[in-house]
Amino acid sequence: MKRTGIFFAYFQGERLKDFPGALEGLMDKRNVSYYDAVYGTRDGLFYLEPVAENLLLKVHSKNMIESVMRTGDYESALYSAGGTVQAAEEVRRGNIDNAFVFTSFGDHHAGRDFYHGMCYFNGAALAIAMLKEKKIKRFAIIDTDSHHGDGTRDIFRRDAGVLHVCFCDQDYSDQNSKIDVQIPNPTTDEACLSKMKQALIPRVEGFRPEYIFWEYGYDATKGEYGDKGISRDSHIKLAELIKTVADEVSKGRLIAILCGGSASDVATYTIPRIISILAELNNR
Ligand SMILES: [Zn+2]
Ligand SMILES: [Zn+2]
Numbered sequence: 228m229k230r231t232g233i234f235f236a237y238f239q240g241e242r243l244k245d246f247p248g249a250l251e252g253l254m255d256k257r258n259v260s261y262y263d264a265v266y267g268t269r270d271g272l273f274y275l276e277p278v279a280e281n282l283l284l285k286v287h288s289k290n291m292i293e294s295v296m297r298t299g300d301y302e303s304a305l306y307s308a309g310g311t312v313q314a315a316e317e318v319r320r321g322n323i324d325n326a327f328v329f330t331s332f333g334d335h336h337a338g339r340d341f342y343h344g345m346c347y348f349n350g351a352a353l354a355i356a357m358l359k360e361k362k363i364k365r366f367a368i369i370d371t372d373s374h375h376g377d378g379t380r381d382i383f384r385r386d387a388g389v390l391h392v393c394f395c396d397q398d399y400s401d402q403n404s405k406i407d408v409q410i411p412n413p414t415t416d417e418a419c420l421s422k423m424k425q426a427l428i429p430r431v432e433g434f435r436p437e438y439i440f441w442e443y444g445y446d447a448t449k450g451e452y453g454d455k456g457i458s459r460d461s462h463i464k465l466a467e468l469i470k471t472v473a474d475e476v477s478k479g480r481l482i483a484i485l486c487g488g489s490a491s492d493v494a495t496y497t498i499p500r501i502i503s504i505l506a507e508l509n510n511r
Pocket of ligand 2: 376393395396399406407
């Protein structure tokens with residue numbers, strides 16, 4: 228079994244209204260650690276920490292950070308991205324093998340000097356900045372949100388150490404380890420998964436990242452605001468695919484980050500199942 232960390236910040240909005248209750252049956256597993264931004268007191272619980280402000284400046288401009296400060300969401304944004312940074316650090320220290328990070332805000336529309344689409348700080352980019360200081364060099368970011376990860380692309384555009392495979396609306400790019408793969412609208416589960424598999428496996432195997440980050444957006448699910456007609460079960464199959472790749476290529480080092488999506492029933496259905504896959508629990 229893998230040791231899996233769950234990182235739980237506290238949120239705005241409705242989509243996670245069933246959590247942490249919906250993690251019942253997972254949190255007490257021996258190989259699951261739970262990091263909580265508020266209640267880090269019970270046995271076996273750990274505190275989730277906000278991003279250190281000096282790390283922010285390694286990824287974002289001073290202007291951009293000050294602009295987030297003026298939104299009133301600054302502290303919440305620090306905790307939201309903090310889960311990803313802490314997850315990466317816990318994997319690096321060997322305390323966990325992989326992680327699922329609940330977020331209050333997304334991160335893939337957060338670039339060096341801009342943010343939009345309910346994203347503030349780029350948690351994956353901050354985690355990579357932190358890991359680079361520890362001499363780790365190769366990273367992959369797999370983005371299966373319905374939309375283009377323009378913030379992440381902006382930050383890593385000229386960084387040969389980061390493979391960015393983004394599934395979105397267009398084949399914007401296929402060069403310098405920055406790849407966009409068009410998922411047509413509408414598509415089917417079978418077509419979508421087979422396209423992702425074909426695009427991912429050779430590239431990730433060829434690149435050999437030491438860490439894999441997965442932007443788990445479910446907004447391409449039928450009925451969502453980025454609807455491409457796929458079912459909620461397609462995300463479970465995708466989690467299996469990405470977990471298998473991470474085990475083969477990156478010694479299992481995989482950090483799943485909650486990205487777009489609005490329906491609470493999809494979150495409640497998919498997230499516990501994804502965590503079960505990460506932790507190799509067969510009870511779901
Ligand atoms: Zn999206
Ligand atoms: Zn894209």
